[in-house]
Amino acid sequence: MARLDVKPTRMELSNLKDRLAISTRGHKLLKDKQDELMRQFITLIRQNNELRAEVEKELTEAMRAFVVAKSLLNESFIEELFAVPNTSVTLDIQEKNIMSVIVPQMDFMVDEAVKEPEMQYGFLNSNSELDQAIDRIKTILPKLLKLSEIEKTCQLMADEIEKTRRRVNALEYLKIPELEETIYYIEMKLEENERANITRIMKVKDMGQ
Template sequence: MARLNVNPTRMELSKLKKKLASARRGHKLLKDKRDELMRQFMNLIRENRQLRNEVEKAINEANRYMAVAGSVMQREVLETALMLPKQEVELEVNDKNVMSVYIPEFKPKFRTEDTNDIYSYGMAFTSIDLDGAVSALSAVFPMMIRLAEVEKACQLMADEIEKTRRRVNALEHIMIPDYEETIKYITMKLSENERSTTTSLMKVKEMVLKDSHHYH
C-alpha cells in the first residue's frame, strides 16, 4: 500500500471517499464480467475441442476416400474431374457483442441450393470413392466454418479476460488499498488537528478567564 500525495483536507477526504466508492463498484462489475467471460470461454473451449475432433475425423475420412480414388483413377482424369467446380461459396462476416467482446459470425452463402452441385463431374469415368471424398468434405464444411468462429472467439475472449483480470488486480491490490490508506491518513491527520485546535481553544479560554477574573 502507498499513500497518495494529497493535502490532508476535508475536501480531499470527500473526493477520495467518492473515488473509493467508485473503485469498489468498478471492481465488483469487472469481477462479474471476468467470471461471466470465463464461463462462456469454458463453454467455447469445450465446443472447440468437440468440433476439432469431429472435423479431424471427417477430414481423415475424406483423405482415405481420396487416397483410394487416386489409386484407381488416372491422375489426369482425377485432376480434370475437379478442375471446374459447379458450386461456389461466399462467406458473409458479421460480429456479435458478448460482454463487450465482438466475436465473429461467419455465414456461408452458396451459389445454388442444389446439393448435387458439389459434384463437378460426370459419374461415368470417376470412382465412387471420389464421390465419397467430395461428399465428406461437403459435410464437414459447415463444421469447419463453426470451428473457425469458435477458435477466433476463444482467442478474443482470452485477450479480454486477461485485460479484465489485470484491471481487477490493479483495483484490488493497488488503487483500493491506496485510497483506503490515504483516507485513513487524512482522517487521523484531521483528528489530530481537531484535538490540537480544541487544546488551543481551551488554553485561550483559560487565559481569557484568568485575565477577566484575575484568576491565579
C-alpha cells in the same frame, strides 16, 4: 502501502471517499464481467474441443478415401475434375456482442444462380472412394466454418478476459488500497489537528482565567 500525495483537508477527504466508492463499484462490475466471460469461455472451449475432434475424424476419413481413390484413378482425371469449381460460395461475416466483446458470426451460402449440376464424370473413370471423399468434404465444410468461428471467438474472449483481469487486479491491489490508505491518513491527520485545536483552546481559556 503507498498513499496519494494530497493535502489532508476535509474537501480532499470527501473527494477521495467518492473516488473509493466509484472504484469499488467498478471493481465489482469488472469482476462480474470477468466471471461471466470465463463461464462463456469455458463453454466455448468445450464446444471447440468436441467439434475439432469431430472435424479431424471426418477429415481423416475423407482424406483416406481420397488417397485410395487417387491410387486407383488416373491422376490427370482427378486434376481436371477439381480444376474448375462447379459452385459459387459466398462467405457472410456478421458481428455479435458477447459481454462487450465483438466476435464474428460466419455463414456461407451456395449461390444457386450459378450452381451447376453435380460433377460430371464417367463411371469408368470413377470409384466409390472418390464419391465418398467428395461427399464427406462437402459435409465437413459447414463444420470447418463453425470451428473457425468458435476458435476466433475464443481468441478474442481470451484477450478480453486478460484485459479485464489486469484492470480488476489494478483496482483490487493498487487503486483501492491506495485510496483507503490515503483516506485513513487524512482522517488521522484531521483528528490530530482537531485534538491540537481543542488543546489550544483549553490553554487559551486557562490563560484568560
